[in-house]
Structures are given as structure tokens and as C-alpha cells.
Amino acid sequence: RSAVTPAQPPLTECDREPIHIPGSIQPHGVLLVVDPQTRCVTQGAGRIAERLGVAVWAGQPLEALLGPVLTAAIFSPAGSLPRNVTPPHATEAFDVQLTHAGAELLIELEPAATPELMATILPRLEEGAQRFEQAGDMQSLLNLAAREIRQLTGYDRVMVYRFLADEAGKVVADDIAPGHSSFLNHHFPASDIPAQARALYVRNLVRVIPDACYHPAPLWPPRPADQPLDMSDCSLRSVSPVHLRYLQNMGVAASASFSIVKDGELWGLIACHHFSPRGLSLDVRNGGRALCGALSRQIRAWEDVSIYREKVRLQSYEDQIAADLQDEAAPEDFLPGQLPFLAEMLDADGVALVHGAAILQHGRCPETAEVERLADFALAQGAGMVFATDRLAGPGPRCDSPGQLATGLLALILSAEERWMLLCFRADVLQTINWAGNPHKAASADATGQLNPRASFQSWSEQVRGGARPWSPAEKEAMQRLGGLIQTAWQTRRIRDLNRDL
Ligand code: BLA
Structure with a gap:
């Protein structure tokens, strides 16, 4: 398909969804909301009773659920949280994360990574960061980044996605397991990752959707509608339903993305797809975040090199003119x-x-x-x-x-x-742009007014007058x-x- 059209206006409906207050979590972990004054659990989400092995949890002291050692670590000001902990009545081990929402403490428990994993991750990170430094040019750097993140995460398709001037984006490098299709050099419209999501991803650098077909676990007991829980920093935050349908339409079962932030701005993402459900442990997420930090520093170095080369080139012309005018x-x-x-x-x-x-x-x-x-x-x-x-x-x-x-x-x-x-x-x-699906039909509202993402990601090419x-x-x-x-x-x-x- 092909058409000559001007660039499309932004889809503002997508920008309005308040994704930081979904009121529910993804069910692979559990969330406890704690009042730091009373140290009691005021709210929670997920199968808490079953996974922590307690009959009652709402209103209970945190210590009754997590035991004295972990509770003390949570409330010690500078202490780091232990990994791989099994609460007193639980039958599984968890990794724990602590964030704040206003005065409330949010404690997230998710299945623990095996301890050997960390031992293999650390050397890999060092080697990866070193390889980034040795890359011969920007494209080799981006190719390497896709490869390193795929090795670290084990996801089937890993893409470096770069934002363009109009907030659309393009897959600029990828690393893919044999047999899966590639979106390399394909463009995606700005509304695929709306403005509030882009803003959140500068603050919160990693997100994982281990199973795009999950059923959200609501916060319980419910809270007043005018006091929603801000889950901006929560790893388990339930994801926008529009985006879940997007992943399903793409045939993707699990998704993870790591922000590439350069000079405080979202330069791009490393988008990872898996074709069967797959989670990422806290250690792997932290490892990926560290690699992306090293990557963004190298991206910056290459951008600086290209600016420097351009300045040197221009200077030689200026010198010539200055000399002629001197004469x-x-x-x-x-x-x-x-x-x-x-x-x-x-x-x-x-x-x-x-x-x-x-x-x-x-x-x-x-x-x-x-x-x-x-x-x-x-x-x-x-x-x-x-x-x-x-x-x-x-x-x-x-x-x-x-x-x-x-x-x-x-x-x-x-x-x-x-x-x-x-x-x-x-x-x-006049540019020919290959889009992953028709960007002019990036979303459509159904009879109930609900927004649906596009159903097809087939190549759709368009000629655009892109300006000079x-x-x-x-x-x-x-x-x-x-x-x-x-x-x-x-x-x-x-x-x-x-x-x-x-
Ligand atoms: C979120 N959209 C996202 C995310 C990505 C994309 C990476 C972050 C969440 C994640 O890691 O899965 C988009 N994924 C892509 C793109 C590629 C990819 C471009 O792999 C290319 C290779 N999405 C729509 C429409 C709307 C929309 C029409 O298509 C709005 C109506 C919304 N996308 C949307 C929202 C989020 C999102 C709201 C935030 C999800 C969240 O964090 O809750």
C-alpha cells in the first residue's frame, strides 16, 4: 500500500489514559500497601493469603506476614533489602522491592531469581559495557545492544527503538531468535507509546509484562475514587488494556522494555518480545537497566563525535573565507x-x-x-x-x-x-516510510467508545513530504x-x- 499524505496529527485520546493509577497489579507477584506509622497492611493486591500462607492479611501488622527480619530491613533507613527470602508461612521465595506513594509504603513481592543467576549476570554486564565502548560506530553499538539484551533476557525478539523528531519511532537495530519476523527500519506512530507513557518511562526505566493475557488483580479493599493509589514506580503496575490488546494483535505473549535516557530525555527504548509467557527477575531487570545506562553514555559519545566532526568540517570552510577576506x-x-x-x-x-x-x-x-x-x-x-x-x-x-x-x-x-x-x-x-501497519488507523473506537489499537502490523509504505x-x-x-x-x-x-x- 502506498499514499502521499502529510504527517498525521497526534491521537490525544491515547495520551489521556491515567496509566499510573490502574487500581490493580499484574498477578505474577503480590503488592502490600503499608501505613508506615502503624506498620500495618492497609491494602493489597494479588493472591496474598495463598502465597504468604496466612488466613487474614488486611489490617495485619506487616511483621505477621513477612516476619521480623524482613520487616526490620524494610523499615531500616539505609539498609538494602535481602534477596531470595521466604516469609515465615510461605512456601516460595521472593525478591522484594520497596517504593513510596505519598506517605504510603508499597512492598512488592515477586518470585525470587535463583542465586546463581546473579553470579552469571555481573561478569556479563561488565563485558557488555566494555564491548559497547569498543564499538566502531553508532550502528555497531546499537546492534551490540540488541544482542546483549537478548542474551541477558532470553527474549525472542529484541529491538532498539529510537524516537524521531515527531515522536514517532523506528526500529534501528534488532536481534531475533531464528524463525521470527523483524520490524527492522519500520516506523511506528507516536500514539503507540503515548505521551504520558513516555514521561513515565523517563522516571521508571524498566517494565515487564510476563503474560499479555493476564487478568489484573485489583487492590483490595477498594479506596475512595478521589484517592487513587499512584503506582508510577511499581513494577507490578497493571498495564493499559489498549496496550495489552496491541501486544495480542502483534502475536506477542510477553513484553519488556528498557528506557534509553540521554540528557534527561527518552532517546529510545529497547523493546523485547517473547512468543510465550516469560518474566524477568529483579536482577535481570537491574542488569538490563545498567546496560542501558552504559549504552546511553556511548550513544552520547557517538553523537558528540559526529557534532565534533561537523564543527571541524565547517571550521575549515570558515578559515578559508577568513583568509580570503584578510587578503x-x-x-x-x-x-x-x-x-x-x-x-x-x-x-x-x-x-x-x-x-x-x-x-x-x-x-x-x-x-x-x-x-x-x-x-x-x-x-x-x-x-x-x-x-x-x-x-x-x-x-x-x-x-x-x-x-x-x-x-x-x-x-x-x-x-x-x-x-x-x-x-x-x-x-x-520526499521520503518513503515503511510503517508497521497503517499509522492513520493506529486506533479506532468501538461502539462503547473504547479505543482499540490497530490489528495489523503488516508493512504499509507511505510517501511523506518530510520538510527539508x-x-x-x-x-x-x-x-x-x-x-x-x-x-x-x-x-x-x-x-x-x-x-x-x-
Ligand atoms: C505502552 N507501547 C507501550 C510500550 C511499548 C509500546 C514498548 C511499553 C510497554 C511495554 O514494554 O510493552 C510500543 N512496542 C511498542 C512499539 C514497538 C514495540 C512501538 O515493540 C515496536 C517495535 N498503544 C496504541 C494505541 C494506544 C496505545 C493506539 O497502539 C492508545 C490509544 C497506548 N501503549 C499505550 C499505552 C501504553 C503503551 C497507554 C502504556 C502501557 C503502560 O505502561 O501501562
């Missing part, structure tokens, strides 16, 4: 001959030099009347000397003369009085410095000429 060339005589050089420097499809009524063009520029209009527009932006946009077709003037489409403009005002400026253009990029490649901060700064160089040279010559005339 006493008058900027107004010098610039007209430099348009091809400037187009190359700024990776522009076309460059126009406007000086008073004169317009000189090189490369792929809009029609002259458009250039005039854009020149007026750039001048009207006033204050700053440099103006940049990658979407002239959005707010501001349109510029879509047939065959000469330019949507990216980087303008340098050399002199407002003389109407003297340099305009660099970038053409619109954005001007990078380094390019804008280089343009600004170029303005400074030309201004200085121009003023120096003016003063010299004035002095000579006197």
Missing part, C-alpha cells in the same frame, strides 16, 4: 564568487545573494519572485542575524513553486539598511560567525575608505 577582498565583491563554495559548506541545494534590488543565485533556488518574498520575510524576522527554518510550508511564507520546492531556509542578514543578505535553501525531502533536512546548531552557528567575519571585513574597509577620503 583585502571587499566582501561585496568577494561574496558573489563564493556561492558554490557556500552551498557546499552549508550543504544547501541553492544559495541566493540579495543586495538591494540585485539577486544572484546558484543551484536549486525558488523562482526570483519567491526569493524576493523570502528576503522580505527574513528581514522582517529582525533581531537575530540568522534565521532558520526547515518547514517554510508551515507557519510563515509558503514556498512551493513547481519543481523548485524549497522548504528549508537559512538566512543571514548582512545589512538591513542595504537589504543585503545571504539565503540558503534546502529542498523538501533541518539546519544543525553547528551550521547555524557557522552562518552566524560567517556574518561576523563579513561584517568586520566590511566595516574595516569602510573606515579605511573614509579615512582615505578625508
Whole structure:
């Protein structure tokens, strides 16, 4: 399938679901809500009586359920919680996690990992982080990350999912068990991971859905509707039903995802799928989180390298211009001959030099009347000397003369009085995007008003006018410095000429 359509607007219904207060948990563990003053259990969820081996639990002291040692550890301010503990009346061992919701303590118990697991995880983490450091480029790093997380989690399909500028995302690397399909290079619309989920995943870095077909275990006794329990930090938090249907529609039985947070922002996720139910122990989750921390540091290092390389490249062009201007060339005589050089420097499809009524063009520029209009527009932006946009077709003037489409403009005002400026253009990029399913039907409401995610994740290709490649901060700064160089040279010559005339 294929169509030419503009990028879709966000699906705001998805953004409104209050996923932090589901009022229930996933049933592979149990949750105890404790009042720290009385140290009694005020609420709980899951099969507490059966799994902790007690007849009554609501309103009971925590110690009666978990025993004195674990209870003391929970209330000791700095103490770490013991692993693999069997409460006095229970027949199974648990790993325990402690979080807070306002004044309340949330104690989560989940099946314990076997102790040997930790011994194998630690060396693997160290090796993994080291391999990340040795990766030769960004893509190799992302491929390695998918491989390491698959080895650690044992999930069938592990994908590095990267958010794009419009909050849609793309699978940029994967590692898959033989026989399963790949979403590599496929795009997914922003509504697949709505805004409130993205915000939560910056705070809470790992989530696991061991069985996408589970029945939620509600909190009991119920609480007043206006005092819901904030479960933002809970590992057992029950998941959005829309997302569960999404996983079922994809044929996925278990899902886990690890946040890749860079500079405080969600850069992407490592999304893991398994085709039969599968949980992840606390140790494996912590291990994955540590690996993703190492990964995000390396991603940052590679991004810094690419910014540095770009700056060095631009600097060499600037040095050349500075040297030429030093050789006493008058900027107004010098610039007209430099348009091809400037187009190359700024990776522009076309460059126009406007000086008073004169317009000189090189490369792929809009029609002259458009250039005039854009020149007026750039001048009207006033204050700053440099103006940049990658979407002239959005707010501001349109510029879509047939065959000469330019949507990216980087303008340098050399002199407002003389109407003297340099305009660099970038053409619109018509991109073919492969989506995993039709993104324009990402959700539909049924007769009861309930939202349903799309049913098909079959490749669906679309041609999109994506705007021009954005001007990078380094390019804008280089343009600004170029303005400074030309201004200085121009003023120096003016003063010299004035002095000579006197
Ligand atoms: C959550 N959506 C998620 C999560 C992922 C995705 C990874 C985090 C939970 C998890 O780990 O499973 C999406 N999973 C993906 C994508 C890939 C993948 C893109 O593997 C690609 C490879 N989802 C919809 C629609 C809505 C929606 C239409 O498709 C809203 C109406 C909602 N997705 C939605 C919600 C959550 C979510 C609400 C949060 C679930 C939660 O944490 O409770």
C-alpha cells in the first residue's frame, strides 16, 4: 500500500489514559500497601493469603506476614533489602522491592531469581559495557545492544527503538531468535507509546509484562475514587488494556522494555518480545537497566563525535573565507564568487545573494519572485542575524513553486539598511516510510467508545513530504560567525575608505 499524505496529527485520546493509577497489579507477584506509622497492611493486591500462607492479611501488622527480619530491613533507613527470602508461612521465595506513594509504603513481592543467576549476570554486564565502548560506530553499538539484551533476557525478539523528531519511532537495530519476523527500519506512530507513557518511562526505566493475557488483580479493599493509589514506580503496575490488546494483535505473549535516557530525555527504548509467557527477575531487570545506562553514555559519545566532526568540517570552510577576506577582498565583491563554495559548506541545494534590488543565485533556488518574498520575510524576522527554518510550508511564507520546492531556509542578514543578505535553501525531502501497519488507523473506537489499537502490523509504505533536512546548531552557528567575519571585513574597509577620503 502506498499514499502521499502529510504527517498525521497526534491521537490525544491515547495520551489521556491515567496509566499510573490502574487500581490493580499484574498477578505474577503480590503488592502490600503499608501505613508506615502503624506498620500495618492497609491494602493489597494479588493472591496474598495463598502465597504468604496466612488466613487474614488486611489490617495485619506487616511483621505477621513477612516476619521480623524482613520487616526490620524494610523499615531500616539505609539498609538494602535481602534477596531470595521466604516469609515465615510461605512456601516460595521472593525478591522484594520497596517504593513510596505519598506517605504510603508499597512492598512488592515477586518470585525470587535463583542465586546463581546473579553470579552469571555481573561478569556479563561488565563485558557488555566494555564491548559497547569498543564499538566502531553508532550502528555497531546499537546492534551490540540488541544482542546483549537478548542474551541477558532470553527474549525472542529484541529491538532498539529510537524516537524521531515527531515522536514517532523506528526500529534501528534488532536481534531475533531464528524463525521470527523483524520490524527492522519500520516506523511506528507516536500514539503507540503515548505521551504520558513516555514521561513515565523517563522516571521508571524498566517494565515487564510476563503474560499479555493476564487478568489484573485489583487492590483490595477498594479506596475512595478521589484517592487513587499512584503506582508510577511499581513494577507490578497493571498495564493499559489498549496496550495489552496491541501486544495480542502483534502475536506477542510477553513484553519488556528498557528506557534509553540521554540528557534527561527518552532517546529510545529497547523493546523485547517473547512468543510465550516469560518474566524477568529483579536482577535481570537491574542488569538490563545498567546496560542501558552504559549504552546511553556511548550513544552520547557517538553523537558528540559526529557534532565534533561537523564543527571541524565547517571550521575549515570558515578559515578559508577568513583568509580570503584578510587578503583585502571587499566582501561585496568577494561574496558573489563564493556561492558554490557556500552551498557546499552549508550543504544547501541553492544559495541566493540579495543586495538591494540585485539577486544572484546558484543551484536549486525558488523562482526570483519567491526569493524576493523570502528576503522580505527574513528581514522582517529582525533581531537575530540568522534565521532558520526547515518547514517554510508551515507557519510563515509558503514556498512551493513547481519543481523548485524549497522548504528549508537559512538566512543571514548582512545589512538591513542595504537589504543585503545571504539565503540558503534546502529542498523538501520526499521520503518513503515503511510503517508497521497503517499509522492513520493506529486506533479506532468501538461502539462503547473504547479505543482499540490497530490489528495489523503488516508493512504499509507511505510517501511523506518530510520538510527539508533541518539546519544543525553547528551550521547555524557557522552562518552566524560567517556574518561576523563579513561584517568586520566590511566595516574595516569602510573606515579605511573614509579615512582615505578625508
Ligand atoms: C505502552 N507501547 C507501550 C510500550 C511499548 C509500546 C514498548 C511499553 C510497554 C511495554 O514494554 O510493552 C510500543 N512496542 C511498542 C512499539 C514497538 C514495540 C512501538 O515493540 C515496536 C517495535 N498503544 C496504541 C494505541 C494506544 C496505545 C493506539 O497502539 C492508545 C490509544 C497506548 N501503549 C499505550 C499505552 C501504553 C503503551 C497507554 C502504556 C502501557 C503502560 O505502561 O501501562
